[in-house]
Amino acid sequence: MYYPEPISKLIDSFTKLPGIGPKTAVRLAFYVLEMEEDDVLEFGKALVNAKRELTHCTNCGHITDQDPCAICQDESRDSALICVVQDPKDVIAMEKMKEFSGKYHVLHGAISPMDGIGPEDINVESLIKRLKDEGVEELIIATNPNVEGEATAMYISRLVKPAGIRTTRIAHGLPVGGDLEYADEVTLSKAMEGRREL
Amino acid sequence: MHIKDIALTTYRNYDRLALEFDDTINVIIGENAQGKTNLMESIYLLAFTKSHRTPRDKELIQWDAEYAKIKGTIIKRNSRFPMEIVLSKKGKKAKLNHIEQRRLSDYIGALNVVMFAPEDLNLVKGNPQVRRRFIDMEIGQIQPRYIYHLGQYQKVLRQRNHLLKDLQRRRNEDATMLHVLTEQLIEHAAIIVERRFQFLNLLREWAAPIHRGISRELEKLEIFYRPSLDVSEDMDLDAIKESYIAKFHGIETKEIERGTTLAGPHRDDLVFYVNGRDVQTYGSQGQQRTTALSLKLAEIELINKETGEYPVLLLDDVLSELDDYRQSHLLHTIRGKVQTFVSTTSIDGIEHEALQEAELFYIEEGIRKK
Ligand SMILES: Nc1ncnc2c1ncn2[C@@H]1O[C@H](COP(=O)(O)OP(=O)(O)OP(=O)(O)O)[C@@H](O)[C@H]1O
Ligand SMILES: [Mg+2]
Numbered sequence: 001m002y003y004p005e006p007i008s009k010l011i012d013s014f015t016k017l018p019g020i021g022p023k024t025a026v027r028l029a030f031y032v033l034e035m036e037e038d039d040v041l042e043f044g045k046a047l048v049n050a051k052r053e054l055t056h057c058t059n060c061g062h063i064t065d066q067d068p069c070a071i072c073q074d075e076s077r078d079s080a081l082i083c084v085v086q087d088p089k090d091v092i093a094m095e096k097m098k099e100f101s102g103k104y105h106v107l108h109g110a111i112s113p114m115d116g117i118g119p120e121d122i123n124v125e126s127l128i129k130r131l132k133d134e135g136v137e138e139l140i141i142a143t144n145p146n147v148e149g150e151a152t153a154m155y156i157s158r159l160v161k162p163a164g165i166r167t168t169r170i171a172h173g174l175p176v177g178g179d180l181e182y183a184d185e186v187t188l189s190k191a192m193e194g195r196r197e198l
Numbered sequence: 199m200h201i202k203d204i205a206l207t208t209y210r211n212y213d214r215l216a217l218e219f220d221d222t223i224n225v226i227i228g229e230n231a232q233g234k235t236n237l238m239e240s241i242y243l244l245a246f247t248k249s250h251r252t253p254r255d256k257e258l259i260q261w262d263a264e265y266a267k268i269k270g271t272i273i274k275r276n277s278r279f280p281m282e283i284v285l286s287k288k289g290k291k292a293k294l295n296h297i298e299q300r301r302l303s304d305y306i307g308a309l310n311v312v313m314f315a316p317e318d319l320n321l322v323k324g325n326p327q328v329r330r331r332f333i334d335m336e337i338g339q340i341q342p343r344y345i346y347h348l349g350q351y352q353k354v355l356r357q358r359n360h361l362l363k364d365l366q367r368r369r370n371e372d373a374t375m376l377h378v379l380t381e382q383l384i385e386h387a388a389i390i391v392e393r394r395f396q397f398l399n400l401l402r403e404w405a406a407p408i409h410r411g412i413s414r415e416l417e418k419l420e421i422f423y424r425p426s427l428d429v430s431e432d433m434d435l436d437a438i439k440e441s442y443i444a445k446f447h448g449i450e451t452k453e454i455e456r457g458t459t460l461a462g463p464h465r466d467d468l469v470f471y472v473n474g475r476d477v478q479t480y481g482s483q484g485q486q487r488t489t490a491l492s493l494k495l496a497e498i499e500l501i502n503k504e505t506g507e508y509p510v511l512l513l514d515d516v517l518s519e520l521d522d523y524r525q526s527h528l529l530h531t532i533r534g535k536v537q538t539f540v541s542t543t544s545i546d547g548i549e550h551e552a553l554q555e556a557e558l559f560y561i562e563e564g565i566r567k568k
Contacts, residue, residue, distance in 0.1 A: 113361035
């Protein structure tokens, strides 16, 4: 079907988002045409700013608009305790729970030889550096409870054991094989309590 | 348990078909290529979400149709519920009691089915893969949890084989990750092997007397597990794990050289002995067929023992292949307790007594004629 170029470009952009197919993209694009100009401007700015102003914290890897991030800078948090997660979304899920007072480390993925992702491709090196610099005593490894997440947890545990650091694995109050981000806060807090030694 | 009815929509050569079944014997009669096996296959599919003859779901959808649907009503001693499978180009949906099930292990096991078809001779004659599939399917339908471990095992195995390839090509030198994956693999491997041992113990117990019966007391059937490492059936889970740890330790260099995993349940096998000799190598056609039949009949009893209900039995094209003695022995064993589907090109080859209580279905080009 023929669309004037500005619309077809917009449709194209929408299809780049996850979970949006061609039909939805067309619907969204036409909706945008009906919106107030101010709202559209606001929307565009928000998109660009989110991208421009957010970076990854060089210390923990979480998304942030200041480096190091607010959590890393927060003196009231316990830096001897680090919760290791796969994704920035996991940090946000944990923070909603409001029970964890340690710090975080975001790996940005899990080790998966099949997908060509080795230990050097995830954010482990800076974790090892933090162990010394920040006097870390315990790592709580909260990677996803699937095959790759488990393997990553075991890998990290083997890596830090020689340094005498306690590693615990978040317990499986979580749906087996599921993704952490779908877990509700109650399940998460239970999972934190029941963590086990690796 | 039994299947009360089934409804097929644009499935194989069935456009639309709704059938009510008898809870004893149902005989499907038709010329070649009319849809007898297709109908049997649909019942199998309803139980396992997979066909017994093709791994490609696409083939099950009628040519030119968008999707295929199979719906059936299952009756158990204390319950009655619908099951439904919809196959489309997008994938497969399985509903149990109207609710969509996301995990295979939440669906399989609700309907227990045992099928005996000419290909089952491969259970004895064929390659190890056929026997592993048999044992995995059967344990799976009694213990859905087994399917979970099998699935996890296969995922870890794939990861491990990839890593071994990388190590082989020296793209990677880090042995820590290999050790992690080995530990993960053993975790599931040991459980799989332990469950297989338990299953074999039961299977043996049932199969030996059944085989003696079918062979008029002439043959003794023995079943052995042939593992890819040093484990035996008297070992508990920890002992099996220990044995795996030692094995993988010993073959690490070789595994890296070959770039693949060299031990584990995916390389194990079953062996059948009749009167002290390996039937695969030394058995006659008849002995091989009897062995396969004994295993299937044993399975029926085993499922009843484990779940408290007899499974549904599908006999595709095999009844008329059996001699009179074996046929009546078979019909005798199942009479009155197992809902059975028999397919045949002609009812002449089937025992009269059994036919009397049977419901007959004449099938022609995907339509029931009478
Ligand atoms: N996806 C499909 N769509 C339409 N027809 C199909 C499809 N797949 C198979 N068929 C048809 O189904 C028929 C085969 O049916 P089936 O295998 O059930 O035969 P049968 O009655 O068991 O025959 P036999 O006695 O030879 O075993 C063939 O004619 C084949 O063309
Ligand atoms: Mg057939």
